[in-house]
Amino acid sequence: MGYAEITLTALPIGQQARVVNVGMQGLTRNRLLDLGLVPSSLVKAVRKSPGGDPVAYKVRGAIIALRSEESRLITVWPLD
Amino acid sequence: MNCQHVGTLKVLSKLNQDKSDAVIALAGNPNTGKSTVFNGLTGLKQHTGNWPGKTVVLAKGNYRYRNKIITLVDLPGTYSLLANSADEQVARDFICFGNPEATIVVVDATCLERNLNLVLQVIEITPRAILCVNLIDEAKRKGIVIDFPKLEALLGIPVVPTAARDKVGLAALKESLHQVVFEHKQLQPLSIRYQERIEVAVATIQREIEPFLRGKINSRWVALRLLDGDTTLITEILNYISGTGPDSWEQGSNELKAVKCYE
Amino acid sequence: MSNEENCFQGIVAQAQTAGAEVGPVRDQLVLDLYRQTQEIARQVVKRQGKKEDFDHKIDDFVTSKYFGYPLMLTLLSLILWLTVSGANYPSQLLSNLLFGFGSHLTAFCQWLKAPDWLHGILVLGLYRCMAWVISVMLPPMAIFFPLFTFLEELGYLPRVAFNLDRGFKRAGAHGKQVLTMCMGFGCNAAGVTACRIIESPRERLIATLTNNFVPCNGRFPTLIAMAAIFLSALVGTANNLLTTGLVVGVVVFGILVTLLISRLLSQTLLKGVPSTFTLELPPYRWPKMGTLLIRSVLDRTLFVLVRAVVVAAPAGMIIWILANVYIGEVSIIGHLGGFLQGFGYLLGLDGYIILAFLLGLPANEIVIPILIMSYLSEGVMVEPSSIEDLHRLLVANGWTWLTALNMMLFSLLHFPCATTLLTIRKETQSLKWTVLAALIPTGVAILVCFLVAQLARACGLV
Numbered sequence: 054m055g056y057a058e059i060t061l062t063a064l065p066i067g068q069q070a071r072v073v074n075v076g077m078q079g080l081t082r083n084r085l086l087d088l089g090l091v092p093s094s095l096v097k098a099v100r101k102s103p104g105g106d107p108v109a110y111k112v113r114g115a116i117i118a119l120r121s122e123e124s125r126l127i128t129v130w131p132l133d
Numbered sequence: 134m135n136c137q138h139v140g141t142l143k144v145l146s147k148l149n150q151d152k153s154d155a156v157i158a159l160a161g162n163p164n165t166g167k168s169t170v171f172n173g174l175t176g177l178k179q180h181t182g183n184w185p186g187k188t189v190v191l192a193k194g195n196y197r198y199r200n201k202i203i204t205l206v207d208l209p210g211t212y213s214l215l216a217n218s219a220d221e222q223v224a225r226d227f228i229c230f231g232n233p234e235a236t237i238v239v240v241d242a243t244c245l246e247r248n249l250n251l252v253l254q255v256i257e258i259t260p261r262a263i264l265c266v267n268l269i270d271e272a273k274r275k276g277i278v279i280d281f282p283k284l285e286a287l288l289g290i291p292v293v294p295t296a297a298r299d300k301v302g303l304a305a306l307k308e309s310l311h312q313v314v315f316e317h318k319q320l321q322p323l324s325i326r327y328q329e330r331i332e333v334a335v336a337t338i339q340r341e342i343e344p345f346l347r348g349k350i351n352s353r354w355v356a357l358r359l360l361d362g363d364t365t366l367i368t369e370i371l372n373y374i375s376g377t378g379p380d381s382w383e384q385g386s387n388e389l390k391a392v393k394c395y396e
Numbered sequence: 397m398s399n400e401e402n403c404f405q406g407i408v409a410q411a412q413t414a415g416a417e418v419g420p421v422r423d424q425l426v427l428d429l430y431r432q433t434q435e436i437a438r439q440v441v442k443r444q445g446k447k448e449d450f451d452h453k454i455d456d457f458v459t460s461k462y463f464g465y466p467l468m469l470t471l472l473s474l475i476l477w478l479t480v481s482g483a484n485y486p487s488q489l490l491s492n493l494l495f496g497f498g499s500h501l502t503a504f505c506q507w508l509k510a511p512d513w514l515h516g517i518l519v520l521g522l523y524r525c526m527a528w529v530i531s532v533m534l535p536p537m538a539i540f541f542p543l544f545t546f547l548e549e550l551g552y553l554p555r556v557a558f559n560l561d562r563g564f565k566r567a568g569a570h571g572k573q574v575l576t577m578c579m580g581f582g583c584n585a586a587g588v589t590a591c592r593i594i595e596s597p598r599e600r601l602i603a604t605l606t607n608n609f610v611p612c613n614g615r616f617p618t619l620i621a622m623a624a625i626f627l628s629a630l631v632g633t634a635n636n637l638l639t640t641g642l643v644v645g646v647v648v649f650g651i652l653v654t655l656l657i658s659r660l661l662s663q664t665l666l667k668g669v670p671s672t673f674t675l676e677l678p679p680y681r682w683p684k685m686g687t688l689l690i691r692s693v694l695d696r697t698l699f700v701l702v703r704a705v706v707v708a709a710p711a712g713m714i715i716w717i718l719a720n721v722y723i724g725e726v727s728i729i730g731h732l733g734g735f736l737q738g739f740g741y742l743l744g745l746d747g748y749i750i751l752a753f754l755l756g757l758p759a760n761e762i763v764i765p766i767l768i769m770s771y772l773s774e775g776v777m778v779e780p781s782s783i784e785d786l787h788r789l790l791v792a793n794g795w796t797w798l799t800a801l802n803m804m805l806f807s808l809l810h811f812p813c814a815t816t817l818l819t820i821r822k823e824t825q826s827l828k829w830t831v832l833a834a835l836i837p838t839g840v841a842i843l844v845c846f847l848v849a850q851l852a853r854a855c856g857l858v
């Protein structure tokens with residue numbers, strides 16, 4: 054469809070997306086890679102915490118909470 | 134802050150002094166039920182809890198099976214063995230340099246795909262691994278069906294389904310472990326292949342590094358780590374092959390806290 | 397060897413160059429690993445029926461914008477209310493039983509014609525202190541620990557961390573600090589050990605230094621007793637509901653102080669940028685009640701209780717000696733209390749209270765028994781066996797609602813117990829941080845109590 058790449062932060066709750074790029078370096082990056090957040094994997098935004106941040110995502114069957122500091126560096130391709 | 138975690142080898146040398154026929158490592162992602170399996174097998178009372186990171190202190194315990202005394206080591210839960218954190222380093226060092234007779238990898242049946250990542254990393258280091266697929270009761274409740282024989286065939290290591298909290302499958306786990314450790318059941322773990330470019334580079338490094346390792350450590354794995362630029366490994370390897378540990382390891386010996394302690 | 401080492405280093409360097417040529421190695425390794433796990437999982441895992449699981453619905457409620465925070469507060473209140481109201485009767489029973497047996501011991505000593513000092517040290521000192529600790533500590537712990545373990549096994553704690561992370565981020569701290577605080581409710585030493593789950597050394601230290609602001613099980617009985625006394629002094633009655641409300645208020649105040657001090661620390665001593673926060677929210681798992689009850693009572697409750705009793709026994713003896721050896725007209729404890737009186741008064745407390753906290757360093761559980769014994773040594777009243785008796789004893793020693801309030805605040809905020817300090821020493825491997833871990837809370841406790849006392853007095857409230 055007519056979607057374009059967005060940051061993971063911008064992914065609406067309930068929507069799925071495919072990871073395009075994990076845009077950070079070093080330890081933080083390795084950590085996310087180990088959790089299965091690698092380019093081409095599927096993520097789904099599941100829920101926001103009461104304050105709106107962090108947000109929980111479903112990644113390879115597990116629910117992982119990320120702060121916006123991290124999620125805004127990840128670009129994804131939203132799916133329907 | 135790594136200082137508190139550099140005790141792995143020291144721990145092992147202590148373990149070997151105990152009267153034990155085999156030392157077995159319990160590895161796995163956080164919160165998959167490692168401590169529950171540990172308690173179920175040893176009868177000890179490590180604290181459990183449904184949150185990732187409950188166990189932060191290495192614990193060991195014994196059980197007897199068919200006249201053999203087995204020592205289990207409950208490792209902290211990790212998502213990988215690529216040594217991003219102190220915990221991962223402990224787990225990796227123990228599996229790699231601690232010479233456990235076998236490693237049990239405990240995985241969550243409801244989240245197999247993510248958990249298998251660690252399994253592959255373990256069998257990359259050691260062929261003597263056993264897969265314990267825990268929480269099958271939860272998987273059943275959620276309508277998740279796993280084809281265990283097929284999983285075993287694909288991975289090439291024994292696969293034992295368990296519900297550790299209800300002691301389901303623990304007998305099979307003990308038996309499976311016994312066969313691997315004492316009856317020298319031959320395992321042919323899946324060999325993990327990477328892209329061509331990586332394989333070529335690895336092959337070269339592997340050839341050169343081989344003589345240094347004297348067959349003590351898996352050379353392909355070391356080559357992969359060096360290619361990955363893992364510097365935490367270099368000193369460990371040097372110490373391991375020369376058979377000495379630096380004094381700093383002394384400090385870490387209190388890592389092995391008695392299991393009876395609170396938390 | 398060094399030649400071999402050089403060779404080895406050569407290969408390492410060579411490997412690094414090769415790695416640089418291949419491109420981002422780690423990415424490719426992880427990608428390939430996951431490609432393979434994905435393939436295996438595709439072949440062996442089948443899902444039948446039920447798509448959205450039940451967890452999802454629970455979490456919608458537990459982490460919702462409107463219910464998330466109220467639910468946490470409700471659960472905290474519920475646990476404390478059950479603890480407060482459930483512990484009342486068994487505590488009374490135990491106390492009657494143990495002190496009843498104490499009188500038999502006294503009779504037995506008289507029959508033996510044991511010297512007074514021996515009877516004093518063993519029965520009035522050692523035994524009574526132990527009896528106090530057991531009757532005051534055991535019932536609340538035996539109720540609190542199973543309830544808490546239930547929430548822990550269920551999987552609620554990571555949700556609390558998820559809900560509260562925002563506050564901790566603002567304070568420059570790590571969201572997992574919440575998990576370490578939860579452990580601190582049971583025992584601060586355990587909370588400090590749990591700080592290992594925080595990888596960044598800076599954030600781990602913040603969590604370590606502030607863990608003490610969560611009242612551990614050894615302090616709950618103190619808080620509960622003081623809340624009851626505060627309420628009856630101020631409003632005339634103290635029912636369980638009001639008492640619970642006040643204790644909840646104190647706990648929440650402790651959390652606010654934690655956030656504040658964390659923030660101050662991350663702006664001063666422990667400056668730095670927040671590290672990565674990734675927290676897995678595991679699926680809920682319904683606990684096995686039988687095992688849960690047995691384990692939480694046997695492993696947690698008895699462990700903590702035994703530790704307290706072991707400390708209480710010698711402490712009881714020492715206090716009795718201090719209270720019964722006279723220098724001039726006054727007992728040693730009287731001298732010490734008198735010496736600290738001025739300072740205590742400034743904080744809305746008195747000299748004996750300060751002394752009890754100092755002598756209670758080995759374990760928070762023994763603070764109240766020490767205090768009672770010092771007051772008793774003045775010969776004002778007989779052994780208090782209920783909260784009403786205790787209230788009368790304290791009032792007779794000049795207590796007002798302010799004393800009770802500040803005692804709660806001081807208990808909440810003061811230096812960690814010796815076990816916790818030793819654990820901090822072990823975890824940080826640093827004397828400096830251990831000392832700070834004692835000084836910072838004590839400073840906060842003094843400041844808060846001083847301000848409250850001065851304010852109350854300036855307004856003519858006491």
Ligand SMILES: Nc1nc2c(ncn2[C@@H]2O[C@H](COP(=O)(O)OP(=O)(O)OP(=O)(O)O)[C@@H](O)[C@H]2O)c(=O)[nH]1
Binds near residue numbers: 161170181
């Ligand atoms: N339903 C069910 N729950 C289980 C089973 N095994 C463990 N659990 C629960 O899963 C949770 C985690 O178990 P632990 O043994 O603490 O997990 P761990 O792998 O040691 O976790 P970390 O120490 O954090 O790495 C606990 O609440 C256990 O009670 C099982 O077979 N079935």
Ligand SMILES: [Mg+2]
Binds near residue numbers: 167168169181187188
């Ligand atoms: Mg564990």
